[in-house]
Amino acid sequence: MRDMRRVVLASFIGATFEWFDFALYGSSAAVVFNVLFFPEVNPLLGTLAAFATGALGYITRPLGGILFGHFGDRLGRKSMLVTTMLIMGISTVAIGVLPTYTAIGVGAPVILLILRMLQGIGLGGEYAGAALATIESAPERRRGFFGSLPQVGNPAGGLLATLLVGAFSALPEDAYLSWGWRVPFLLSAVLLGVGLYVRISLTETADFAEVRAEGATERFPLLEVLRRYRRNFALAFGSRVVDAVAGNLYNAIGVAYLVTTLGLPRSTGLFATSAAMAVQIFYMPLVGRYSDRIGRRRLYLIGVAVTGLFSFPFFLLLDTRSTVLIWLAMIVGLAIGSGTEFAVQSTLMTEMFPARVRYTALSLVYQLSAVIGGLTPVAATYLLLVADGRPWLVAGALLVVAAISFACTLGLRRIAEPAPDPVLEERR
Helix, strand or coil: HHHHHHHHHHHHHHHHHHHHHHHHHHHHHHHHHHCCCCCCCCCHHHHHHHHHHHHHHCCCCHHHHHHHHHHHHHHHHHHHHHHHHHHHHHHHHHHHHHCCHHHHHHHHHHHHHHHHHHHHHHHHHHHHHHHHHHCCCCHHHHHHHHHHHCCCCHHHHHHHHHHHHHHHHHHHHHHHHHHHHHHHHHHHHHHHHEEEEHHHEEECCCHHHHHHHHHCCCCCCHHHHHHHCCHHHHHHHHHHHHHHHHHHHHHHHHHHHHHHHCCCHHHHHHHHHHHHHHHHHHHHHHHHHCCCCCCCCHHHHHHHHHHHHCHHHHHHHCCCCCCHHHHHHHHHHHHHHHHHHHHHHHHHHHCCCCHHHHHHHHHHHHHHHHHHHCCCCCCCCHHHCCCCCCCCHHHHHHHHHHHHHHHHHHHHHHHHCCCCCCCHHHCC
């Protein structure tokens, strides 16, 4: 059990660090990057441009998933987790020292774009590695609970990023725009050091160690996934899309809508999302524990249903301009809807693929759907422009996506158990 605690701690701290770095960009894009890096357009178009560069980080995530998934399935999980952390950490600190548009002109947004793409590559290999480091080492009957713990790194990192951005954005406008926004990015160096220290102590997972002992590692894991597990992959991708879309909608568009359309202070949206993420941190392990009793698929369906049914009420609550109701909207949408999905997601998807191709399969399911999620702020901002700032086209789009994911999740019924591994059986 001591070894299991070390694995969980290393996965959680590392995942928190990676999600902190990635979320930091999203929070900053919503409140400051449009001003510092795209100052020559109107505020809503500047927000659109900032989100567009942010979306490129999502587009490069599948590249990281393919690259680190390949070597994670061939060489092991541990070394990939250390590498992804270095890529993410260096890129984030570099953003903190990046000159703005006023200082170097068009070079500023270009360099910002490159650093964001590197962030995407790092996170692309992180998600599956952190999840598998824990799930593949956990007792079978408790994999739902242990699998939810690295997932908590997402709201924990997002909460830390949002609180820091919120705190420094409360500075006088001139101070925040000149240096205050940089501090959270520079603090990433501290988290990088802690994360590397705990991850270097990890040992290889039990499942992968068995695959390597059997001599069953795949030369080309991606080709094996596409050849033998196409149906599993397609259903998992469709099931995951709603979480990718909803999470980005609540975090990015929710804040931007409050600031740009409703004219509320930045702190209102930032602290509302902080409250939701704080609830998620305590809520998700409970969902993971409960999934060991009633199954991952059933709980995932509940989360998808909440997300779809709450799409219109979410914006109705924001439109009240009431701080209490805005907090309620974020907690129900982000903590309960997305939180239920995300808590069981990695364990549910892990059970659909054998260990010899699992890093690649899980990475691609998550990161390809994340591309759609990364484009969500851009698409949603465009829909807001088309609708003169009203959110109903955005809410309707979220409802449609939730319906698609609900149908795909229903299709998981026959393949939710661990997939048979004919190659490993043959070699035995």
